[in-house]
Amino acid sequence: MKKEPSVCDDNVFEKLFRKHYEPATRFIYYRCGNLQQAEDIVQNVFVKIWNNCSKIIYSTVKSYIYTACNNSFINEHEHKKVVLKHQKNTKNTANNESPDFLIEVEEFRVKLKEAIANLNSKEREVFLLSRIEKKTYKEIAEIKGLSVKAIERRMSKALKQLREDLGKHIKI
Amino acid sequence: MKKKYNTDDSFLLRWIQGKLSPEELETFKKSDAYRQYKAINDESQKLSGPDIDVDSAFNKVRNTLNTRKKETKLVNLKLAIGVAALLIILLGIFSFYDKTYENGIGKTQTIVLSDGSEVILNVNSSLSHRRFFWSLDKTVELKGEAYFKIEKGDGFSVTTTQGKVNVLGTKFNLKNWDDLELSCFEGKVEYKSNVPNSKSNILSKGMKIIDRTDRITESVFSNNSPSWLDGRSDFENKPLYMVLEELSNYYNIEFNVDGIDTNRLYNGSFVHNDLELALKSTLSAMNIKYTKQQDVYILSSK
Numbered sequence: 001m002k003k004e005p006s007v008c009d010d011n012v013f014e015k016l017f018r019k020h021y022e023p024a025t026r027f028i029y030y031r032c033g034n035l036q037q038a039e040d041i042v043q044n045v046f047v048k049i050w051n052n053c054s055k056i057i058y059s060t061v062k063s064y065i066y067t068a069c070n071n072s073f074i075n076e077h078e079h080k081k082v083v084l085k086h087q088k089n090t091k092n093t094a095n096n097e098s099p100d101f102l103i104e105v106e107e108f109r110v111k112l113k114e115a116i117a118n119l120n121s122k123e124r125e126v127f128l129l130s131r132i133e134k135k136t137y138k139e140i141a142e143i144k145g146l147s148v149k150a151i152e153r154r155m156s157k158a159l160k161q162l163r164e165d166l167g168k169h170i171k172i
Numbered sequence: 173m174k175k176k177y178n179t180d181d182s183f184l185l186r187w188i189q190g191k192l193s194p195e196e197l198e199t200f201k202k203s204d205a206y207r208q209y210k211a212i213n214d215e216s217q218k219l220s221g222p223d224i225d226v227d228s229a230f231n232k233v234r235n236t237l238n239t240r241k242k243e244t245k246l247v248n249l250k251l252a253i254g255v256a257a258l259l260i261i262l263l264g265i266f267s268f269y270d271k272t273y274e275n276g277i278g279k280t281q282t283i284v285l286s287d288g289s290e291v292i293l294n295v296n297s298s299l300s301h302r303r304f305f306w307s308l309d310k311t312v313e314l315k316g317e318a319y320f321k322i323e324k325g326d327g328f329s330v331t332t333t334q335g336k337v338n339v340l341g342t343k344f345n346l347k348n349w350d351d352l353e354l355s356c357f358e359g360k361v362e363y364k365s366n367v368p369n370s371k372s373n374i375l376s377k378g379m380k381i382i383d384r385t386d387r388i389t390e391s392v393f394s395n396n397s398p399s400w401l402d403g404r405s406d407f408e409n410k411p412l413y414m415v416l417e418e419l420s421n422y423y424n425i426e427f428n429v430d431g432i433d434t435n436r437l438y439n440g441s442f443v444h445n446d447l448e449l450a451l452k453s454t455l456s457a458m459n460i461k462y463t464k465q466q467d468v469y470i471l472s473s474k
Contacts, residue, residue, distance in 0.1 A: 004264060008256050017230050025229075026221040035222050043233050050237050054256035057263055071368050084219045112215050130188075131216040137185075145333045149417065150350070152185050159184050159209065167208045 007061060008053035017046055020065050023133065027143065028069055030128040031121050033082035041072045066143040082117045082124065084132075108169055115165040123158040126151055181429055188213060272300035275316075277424050278444075285312075289328065290321040294347075294400055296421040316421075317347035319398050322359075335365040335383055344375075345398040349421070350414050352383040357397060399441065406441040415442075415454055423447050431472035432460055 005012045021042060028038035045068045049056055056064060116124060129135045137155065141148045186192055187200065187209070200206050273283050275297050283291045283299065287307060293299050297316020302309070310328040322328050324341030331337075332348040342359025346352075354363050356375040364372040365383055373381055373388065381390050399406040405418055413434035416427050422444045440457055442450035451469075455462050459474045 004260055006253065006256055006260060008253060014230065017233065018226055021226050021229055022224045025224050029222055035224075039224070039229060043229060043236075046233050047236055050233075054252065054259060057260055059264075071366070084221065108211065109215055112212065113219070116216070116219075127216070128219075128221070131213070132219055132221055136189075147349075152182070153413070155188075156181050156184055159188070159212070162212050163205070163208050166212060 004058040007056050007058055013050060016061055020062060024065055024069055028073055030082060031125045041069055045069055084113050111166060111169050115162050119158055119161060123154045126154040127158040130155060269303040270300045271303045272298060274298040278422055287325055288323040292319040294318055314346060314348065316349055319345045319401060335363060338362040349417060355380040355393060355398065403444045404441050407438050409437045409439060411435050412438050419450065426468045428468055428470045
C-alpha cells in the first residue's frame with residue numbers, strides 16, 4: 001500500500017490550504033453573501049485541521065473541509081446580499097454592436113446579478129457552483145452531502161426562477 | 173402541444189450540460205424560451221465570485237498556529253510524526269476494508285450482522301460497516317431506508333449524512349432519502365442530528381421523529397412494523413416530489429413533472445407489486461393525469 005502524506009507536514013498542509021481555501025470560501029460565500037464571515041469560517045476549519053492533524057487522513061481532507069464548513073455555517077446566521085462581478089475580459093465581446101445594444105446588455109447584467117442575489121440561498125448556491133465554479137451536479141452533491149437528484153431539483157428551480165424574473169427584460 | 177422544455181424537468185438540466193441531441197437543440201432554438209435561457213446562461217457564466225487573497229489568509233492562519241503551537245511542537249516532533257503516520261496507515265487499512273450491502277431499484281434484502289442483529293434493507297438503499305473489529309465499535313452507515321432488529325448489547329449506532337441513531341436492544345425503522353424519518357417499534361433509541369450542538373431526542377415505542385435539517389418534529393403512530401415490510405408505502409402530508417421519488421425507488425420509472433405542482437401534499441399509500449395500481453392510488457387520487465411516452469411518464473393536471 002502506498003503511504004499517504006501526513007497532514008501534519010508543513011508542506012502538505014500548505015499545499016492543502018492553497019488548493020482548497022479559495023473554492024471552500026466561495027462555496028460559503030455564495031450561500032451567505034458575507035465574505036468576511038466566509039473567510040473566518042474556512043480559516044477556523046484549517047486551524048482545526050492543523051490542531052487535529054494526526055487524526056485526519058490525507059485522502060479524506062477535502063470532504064472533511066466541506067463538512068466542517070457546512071456545519072460551522074449552520075451555526076452562524078448572519079446573511080448578506082451576494083455581490084457578483086463580471087470577469088474583466090467580458091467588456092470587449094460586443095465591440096461591433098450599437099451603443100443602444102451595449103446599454104441593453106449592461107442593464108441586463110445588472111438585473112441578472114440582482115435576480116441571482118434574490119434567489120433562495122439553497123438554489124443560488126447550486127446555480128453559482130454550477131455556472132461560475134463549473135462543478136458538475138455530482139461534485140456539488142458530494143460537497144453538500146446531498147443526492148444528485150436534490151441538486152438537480154435546485155438547479156432547475158433556479159433556472160426557472162431566473163427566467164420568470166428576467167424573461168420580460170430579454171428582447172426577442 | 174406543450175413545448176418539451178416545459179414538460180420535461182431534465183430537459184433544461186441536459187441543455188445546460190450540452191447534452192441535448194441535435195434535433196432537440198434545433199427545436200429548442202426556435203422557441204422564445206431558448207433566447208431567454210441562453211441569455212441567462214451566457215451572462216451567468218461571465219460572472220465571477222469575490223476576489224480572495226489566499227496568501228494573506230494563509231499567513232493569518234499560520235500566525236494563529238505559531239502562537240498556539242510553539243511550546244509543544246518541538247518536543248516530540250519525531251515521535252508525533254511516527255505515531256501519526258502509524259495511525260494514518262492503520263486507519264487507512266481499516267477504512268479500506270468496509271463491507272457494503274447495496275440494493276437496486278425494487279430489490280430488498282435481509283442482512284444478519286455478526287452480533288445477531290437483523291437489518292432489512294429497503295429498495296435503492298445501502299448499508300456499510302467496518303469489516304474488521306466491528307464488534308468493538310458497532311457502527312453502520314445507512315443510505316436510504318432500513319428496518320433494524322438489534323440484539324441487546326453495547327453501543328450499536330447507525331450514521332447517515334443527516335444524523336446519528338444510538339440503540340440499545342430494539343426495533344426501529346430509519347429512512348433517509350430526503351428528510352430523515354426515524355420510527356421506534358420496540359425498546360428505546362436516541363437520535364442526534366449531525367448539526368453541531370443539537371440536542372438529542374429519545375424515542376420509545378410508538379414514537380416517530382422527522383428531521384428536516386432546519387426543524388425536528390415528533391409524532392406518534394400505532395403500527396407494529398413499518399408498512400414497507402407489508403409491501404406498501406404510506407404517506408402523511410408529504411410533498412408530491414417525495415412520493416414520486418419513492419415511486420421511482422420501487423419501480424424503474426421516471427416522471428416529467430413540469431405540468432404539475434410537486435409541492436402539493438399527499439395523504440395515502442401505494443403498493444409495491446402493481447405499478448398501475450400504485451399510479452392510480454397516488455396520481456389519480458390527486459387529480460393528476462399521466463401518459464407514458466417511451467420510458468417516461470408525463471404528468472399534467474386534469
